[in-house]
Amino acid sequence: MAGHGDARPRGYRGPPGHGTANPSALVAAEIAFARMAREKGQWSAFREYADEDATMFVPEAVRARDWLKGRDDPPAPVQWQAHQVWMSCDGTLGVTRGAWQRPDGSTGYFTTIWKRQKKGDFRWVLDQGDTLAQPLAEPDMLSASVADCQRGVRGVEPDGTIVVEEQSASRAKGSGRSADGTLTWKYAVAPDRSRTISVSMRKDGGMREVLALSVAAPVAAPRAGDGGAGGQ
Template identity: 50%
Template sequence: MKARWTLLIAGAAALVAAKAPLRFQPDPSSVIAAEIAFNRLAQDKGQWTAFRATAAPDAVMFVPQRVLAQDWLKKRADPPASVRWSPAIVYVACGGDLAASTGNWTRPDGSVGYFTTIWRRDKKGGWQWILDHGDRLSAPRAVPEFLTGKVATCKGAPRPDGPPARGVAPPPDDSLVWTADVAADNSRHVTVKMWTGAAYETVIDDRVEAGS
């Protein structure tokens, strides 16, 4: 009887452990590594191949209308040469499960622009992107001299007004929130806000005009 109870207790403990949610460290370097690997995959295997391989099932992108990425990318042929990009600043939720990265890109024809990507942890703890967008510029955006990583705080007084309007799949702790508003003419406004402990700070504010 004692042996049976021991097995039952052990089995119950294993079941609870199996269902426990993973806890992640808010590590900007892991997001930077995911971005670098994403770009390398695009150069080695093809641009759209890399986008398919790293996108979450519910990821969205803009072409310029908002589309479900995996549907749009399905069977799409890679261009002869891929766009190249590099992250400049990464923001991570204090729970470590959501992040935003932004930086500059360069196309094979020499044109330049910026990008913003929202990343989310998958069930195994890897990063998948859930939103990717950007726009062409006449000159690259100014960026910090060194790659920069910032982490939101989970501390602070209760937020009486609640978090601002959010996009798809916000983080459980609401320390990093984002929106992607698209108008009828396909112009869009993408924002990322980070909780500082006292207020939300807008850390990314991208506006794309119609026709871009």
């Protein structure tokens, strides 16, 4: 996985004093998450790093903590590496995207949305992904993009939280944003269990979509957890 927890990731171009965003801290969380999956077990790591109200896809959207509770770790975990990072100006919300590999040789991509907690650490609030016919090409360097700050917006609240995502009881759709509103996300799951995910960030005076993903409906009964980087 590109980047290192104690240094800005290669490719980061944010100017000095650009809000309180720190993409390297998010990269460090992603590295630690993947390492725990290798060393302590896949679902153990997902439980440890899940936000209280995190959502994952199996492939229907489920409350991650409920789905993961008591679930045995597979003999060998999925492995993954982040390729891209997006972060709000105030650093309360971030998105990572990259590649994963399963022990059976299958490959795919993942997208994970991270929320900064009150103590400053990160926990994931949404994890999803899909298989790919060919491995996702590894970039020469990890790219990181920070949203433009908004004038007149104070940004992060004193407790460091973000606006709580709005989710239906069935979790068929949900959305969220950073405390300063410079990074937003939303997803929707159709009755056939296909889904769409979109991420937008503030750039050049307006909100611009930086990530738009569509995952097709499953063609056969899926294995548990096929919907994200943790699929096994």
